[in-house]
Amino acid sequence: MSRSTSASDRQNARRSRALAVLVASALAFAPRIAQACAVCFSGRSDETRVAFIATTAFLTLLPMVLIGGVVWWLRRRAIAIRSAEIEARAAIH
Amino acid sequence: MAPRSTASLRILTDPRPAPILPSPVMGMLIFVIAEVMMFAGLISAFSIVKAGALGWPPPGQPRLPVEATAFNTAMLIASAGALWSSRRSFAQQRQAAKRPLQLAIGLGAFFVCFQGYEWIALIRHGLTLTSSTYGSFFYLIVGMHGLHALAGLAVLVRALLKLTLRVLAPSSFAATALFWYFVVALWPVLYALVYL
Numbered sequence: 001m002s003r004s005t006s007a008s009d010r011q012n013a014r015r016s017r018a019l020a021v022l023v024a025s026a027l028a029f030a031p032r033i034a035q036a037c038a039v040c041f042s043g044r045s046d047e048t049r050v051a052f053i054a055t056t057a058f059l060t061l062l063p064m065v066l067i068g069g070v071v072w073w074l075r076r077r078a079i080a081i082r083s084a085e086i087e088a089r090a091a092i093h
Numbered sequence: 094m095a096p097r098s099t100a101s102l103r104i105l106t107d108p109r110p111a112p113i114l115p116s117p118v119m120g121m122l123i124f125v126i127a128e129v130m131m132f133a134g135l136i137s138a139f140s141i142v143k144a145g146a147l148g149w150p151p152p153g154q155p156r157l158p159v160e161a162t163a164f165n166t167a168m169l170i171a172s173a174g175a176l177w178s179s180r181r182s183f184a185q186q187r188q189a190a191k192r193p194l195q196l197a198i199g200l201g202a203f204f205v206c207f208q209g210y211e212w213i214a215l216i217r218h219g220l221t222l223t224s225s226t227y228g229s230f231f232y233l234i235v236g237m238h239g240l241h242a243l244a245g246l247a248v249l250v251r252a253l254l255k256l257t258l259r260v261l262a263p264s265s266f267a268a269t270a271l272f273w274y275f276v277v278a279l280w281p282v283l284y285a286l287v288y289l
């Protein structure tokens with residue numbers, strides 16, 4: 001009894017796996033159904049597509065430029081302050 | 094005071110290494126970077142909606158007052174010039190910074206009041222927050238900048254009061270000026286995007 005139950009469980013699990021593989025394959029061959037991203041779905045005209053690409057690049061690069069700019073400016077400032085201090089120390093001693 | 098003599102004076106009074114940037118300025122810089130990203134998000138959303146629209150501005154919506162706002166933009170830029178002059182005077186003789194700071198506040202207040210006057214006229218012509226995406230974005234972006242301008246005016250008035258009471262710290266004034274420069278520098282970008 002228990003042996004036959006476990007055999008049917010295994011068979012059911014195998015069927016479920018096969019069904020999951022089938023559904024995944026079907027989705028892979030039907031990209032229109034898999035278009036879940038609202039942003040990609042609405043960008044149909046060329047102008048909108050260009051706007052999407054431009055704003056993606058803008059929003060990606062802007063933080064890097066801002067943080068990079070601040071770090072560069074702070075480094076320059078630090079070097080200037082340190083060299084002024086070294087000169088001042090030399091003048092005192 | 095020259096940087097070298099400042100460094101000599103500081104070494105004699107304090108043996109610790111000099112801070113690269115005063116804390117108020119650093120804090121304001123981080124805040125301004127966050128604000129830049131917020132406006133970048135708004136600008137991006139606006140650009141995508143504008144690109145996807147069939148006509149811009151949408152038919153039936155009033156045109157924005159381009160020339161009058163260009164004049165107002167010049168007033169805002171002049172206020173940044175007055176603040177720059179005030180900061181220069183502050184470095185030499187503190188009380189001489191008062192007059193240009195008052196001018197900067199006056200020009201900034203003019204900008205905000207003129208914007209308010211324009212908004213009233215546009216609402217009367219039918220451009221409201223709910224009339225179209227055009228109206229929504231106009232009031233969202235320009236309104237957000239207006240709020241920043243009001244906050245900037247408040248901190249400038251605070252700086253003027255402290256200057257009058259002779260308790261204005263240079264780092265505090267620098268942080269205030271940084272915020273106002275951000276408000277001024279942002280506006281021409283928004284003007285070009287939204288109005289033109």
